[in-house]
Amino acid sequence: xxxxxxxxxxxxxxxxxxxxxxxxxxxxxxxxxxxxxxxxxxxxxxx
Amino acid sequence: xxxxxxxxxxxxxxxxxxxxxxxxxxxxxxxxxxxxxxxxxxxxxxxxxxxxxxxxxxxxxxxxxxxxxxxxxxxxxxxxxxxxxxxxxxxxxxxxxxxxxxxxxxxxxxxxxxxxxxxxxxxxxxxxxxxxxxxxxxxxxxxxxxxxxxxxxxxxxxxxxxxxxxxxxxxxxxxxxxxxxxxxxxxxxxxxxxxxxxxxxxxxxxxxxxxxxxxxx
Numbered sequence: 312x313x314x315x316x317x318x319x320x321x322x323x324x325x326x327x328x329x330x331x332x333x334x335x336x337x338x339x340x341x342x343x344x345x346x347x348x349x350x351x352x353x354x355x356x357x358x
Numbered sequence: 359x360x361x362x363x364x365x366x367x368x369x370x371x372x373x374x375x376x377x378x379x380x381x382x383x384x385x386x387x388x389x390x391x392x393x394x395x396x397x398x399x400x401x402x403x404x405x406x407x408x409x410x411x412x413x414x415x416x417x418x419x420x421x422x423x424x425x426x427x428x429x430x431x432x433x434x435x436x437x438x439x440x441x442x443x444x445x446x447x448x449x450x451x452x453x454x455x456x457x458x459x460x461x462x463x464x465x466x467x468x469x470x471x472x473x474x475x476x477x478x479x480x481x482x483x484x485x486x487x488x489x490x491x492x493x494x495x496x497x498x499x500x501x502x503x504x505x506x507x508x509x510x511x512x513x514x515x516x517x518x519x520x521x522x523x524x525x526x527x528x529x530x531x532x533x534x535x536x537x538x539x540x541x542x543x544x545x546x547x548x549x550x551x552x553x554x555x556x557x558x559x560x561x562x563x564x565x566x567x568x569x570x571x572x573x574x575x
Binding site for chain 1: 416417420423424426427430433434437441448451455458459462465466469472473475476535538539542543545546549558559561
């Protein structure tokens with residue numbers, strides 16, 4: 312979450328596109344990683 | 359070489375004509391609507407958390423991440439439009455950020471919906487207007503996806519145009535941006551209190567870990 316605040320402030324300050332996009336991708340990867348970490352149970356569903 | 363210059367001129371004229379008119383203004387304020395809507399959603403989540411005493415689970419927090427990551431795409435475009443440096447590529451990058459984050463966030467929402475989809479399961483937390491918060495989150499992510507699709511269809515006519523420096527509307531834009539940054543900061547503080555020194559949220563949080571750890575409870 313701190314990273315998201317840093318990205319927001321960087322966008323506000325007008326940081327370079329490369330740094331904003333790179334940090335945003337890192338934030339997305341961390342989010343997906345946290346999702347994978349917290350998803351531990353198998354859903355017993357069938358459609 | 360001359361051909362390249364001609365092509366650049368054509369692109370430049372296309373872009374400058376796209377920056378005039380009502381579409382650019384609508385697109386600029388549409389992005390602010392995106393920011394305001396997610397600020398409202400996250401402030402409502404804070405109301406439920408602090409006033410009604412319902413603590414967010416890890417999947418709830420991940421959906422907030424998705425909302426913030428998505429809204430950073432809108433902020434990215436707004437700030438470039440305000441500086442007058444927004445290009446078609448920059449606009450597409452911002453919309454892409456919003457779209458990808460919405461897909462990621464909606465995946466978390468779908469997971470949580472499926473966790474509680476079986477008959478007899480009362481779901482996590484109290485419903486709001488008949489739907490649980492994760493279902494509302496999924497709806498908001500779908501709305502963002504539709505919005506991004508619509509804005510891409512309007513390209514290049516709908517490239518956002520900011521009001522001139524000194525205009526009252528620009529002050530409103532600044533206020534909305536600061537509210538959004540404040541909402542992110544509030545989430546940072548909330549997650550620190552919720553996680554404590556553990557670094558991750560428990561599956562079913564029942565209090566603020568940091569306070570419990572500091573007071574030895």
